[in-house]
Amino acid sequence: MSAAQLWRRNCWLVFEYSVRSVFLRKASWAGTLAFAACLAILFPFAFGTELIQKAEIRHGAFWAINEFVVALTVARLFTVETEGGILEYFLSTQVNRSAILFGKILFVVLYLLSIQLPLLLMWIVFYNVPGNVLLSLGSTLLPLLVLFNLGTGTIGALLACVTARSTARDILMPLLFYPLQMSILLAAVSLATMSDPGIVMLAGTSNESWWTAMLGVPVLFLAVGVLLSNVLFQE
Amino acid sequence: MPQAHRDKTFSLWAKILYPAIFIQLVGWYLGLFWIGADKDQGEVFRIMFVHVPVAWCAFVWILAAAVFAIIGFVRKSVFEQMDQNTHAAIDLGTVFGALALATGSIWGRPTWGVWWDWDPRLTTTLVMFLICCAYHVLRSFTPDVQARRNAGQIVAILAAVNVPIVYFSVNIWRSVHQPQTFVRKGGSASPDIGLVLLVNTLAMLLLSFVIFKIRRVAVATEETLEAAREGRNQA
Structure with missing residues (x-):
């Protein structure tokens, strides 16, 4: 078996083990979803139920919920493996x-x-997202979600390894995670807002730089992760 | 490094500190009294001779910390020394980052009318500063020395990833912060302002280098003391 094939097989093994662990412990997945639902309910009360209908707030709230979900997920990234x-x-x-x-x-x-x-379904229902907004978001949202997950997931996985031996992991993870992924959040909110037909964009606002940020951050952190993987994973 | 050698190094750089402070004071004198007022901003623009040099020092020391970290990972024989260098460099990066934010805020109040604006340059600088703060928290809460060194070096590299983003943020995104006045072609600044700014930047870099050397000795001494305390506790 060649080195590349072995690498792919190892990668798949880790992925499969993680998926199976979640499948066995469905409570973890359901708990995260319930947490997201709580946030989706909380934001309209935090901003005001009328203000939340505004396009800018609506998109911001969706990505902010995602942000907290990612933080919760990456904080528990190696929990199953460590416990077992x-x-x-x-x-x-x-x-x-x-x-x-x-x-x-x-x-x-x-x-x-x-x-x-x-x-996403909860967001559409709770935030009364109009049909035309969904149609215009249609082609953007899926690549945006995948790139957002890739970027935040990469940063989160790196930081989960870095903070693994710290006694203040619960403080350090958000302290490092939120600043480092800020550009991804900013790019995701900006791109989603730009796709909304209800918003008039100011002249000179280009979405190219935001897509560059969405693509560049995961690539950058993946490269750092690969180069430092031997240091990140030490017995 | 033996203690006697450390003492010698400390004494040497402590002596150089005074001329470095003097050169910096000369630079500030030029900025305050030699240069005339700006036709647009009046006297307020003089804070530039502090703000720009401290911001440059923040960039330089955070980048230097990453370089030390990479050298440490590549050459294992100097890993410990490079970790101490990284620690001292991030200390300086944190202090100069805080000063850049504070002086920028003071400059922003009369020119933009607000102490703070969620502008890309300001936000990315704040992110850079927060990552430096996280480095210190990480070091404080990781008891295992080897794990602390590894994690610290990785965070130093991650902090440096942000430096080009901060530097080019004014070009990439629409910003209230002015673009690079002296670096780009066709900049509107007069040559004497450029000269005084250069003097101040070089003076601040020299001063920061002297502080780095002194801090480097202090970091090494702190680690020796910590190791001695641990040895005594184990005994």
Whole structure:
């Protein structure tokens, strides 16, 4: 078996194990979705039920909910493996460290997507999103969600490894995570808002730079992750 | 590094500190009294001779921290020394980052009418500063020395990833912050302003280098003291 094939197999193994763990512990998935629902209910009361109908607030609220969901997910990224001793087992073998990281990132992207799809329905209902907005968002939203998940998932996976041995992990994760992913959040909100036909954009506002940020951040952090994977995953 | 050598280094750089402060004072004198008032901003623009140099120092020391971290990962024989360098460099990056934010805010009040604006340059600088703060929290709450060094070095690299984003943010996004006046072609600043700014930037870089050398000795001494305390507790 070639090195590339072995790498792919290892990556798939980590991904499959993570998916199976979630499937066995459905409460974790349902709990995250319930958390997202609580936030979706909370925001209209925080901003005011009338103000939340405004296009800018509506989009901002959706991505802010996603943000908290990602933070919750990445904070628990290696919990199952650590509790079961599987991570130590992986690390004691010849499994390529970057394959573990990629497997985990792939898992985060799909896991978040599985939360975001029902969340999207809640958002449409609770925030009275008009049909024409949904139509115009249609082609943008899915790539936006995937890139958002990829970016935040990559940063989250990196930070989950960095803070693994810290005694103040619960403080450090948000302290590092929120500033580092701010450009992705900003880009996602801006691109979603630009797609909304109800908003008149100011002259000179281009969505190209936001797409660059959406694409560039995951690439940048993936590169850092691969280069440092041996340091990130130490026994 | 033996303690006697550390003491010698400390004494040497402590002596150089006074001429460095003097050069900086000369630079500020030129900025305050030698240069005439700006035709648009009046006397307020003089804060530029503090704001721009401290912002540059923040960039330089955060980038230097990442360079030290990368050298440490590549050359394991100097890993410990490079970690101490990274620590001292991030200390300076944090202080200069805070000063850049504070002086920028003071400059912003009379020119923009607000202390703070959610402008890309300001926001990305704040993000950079927060990551530096997170570095210190991470070091404080990671008891295992090797894990602390590894995690610290990775966060230093992540902090540096943000520096080009801060620098080019005024070009990429629409911003209230002025673009690079002296770097770009056709900048409107007069040569004498450019000269005084250059003197102040070089003086601040020199001063920050001297502080770095002193802080570097202090970091090494702190670590020796910590190791001695741990040894005593174990005994």
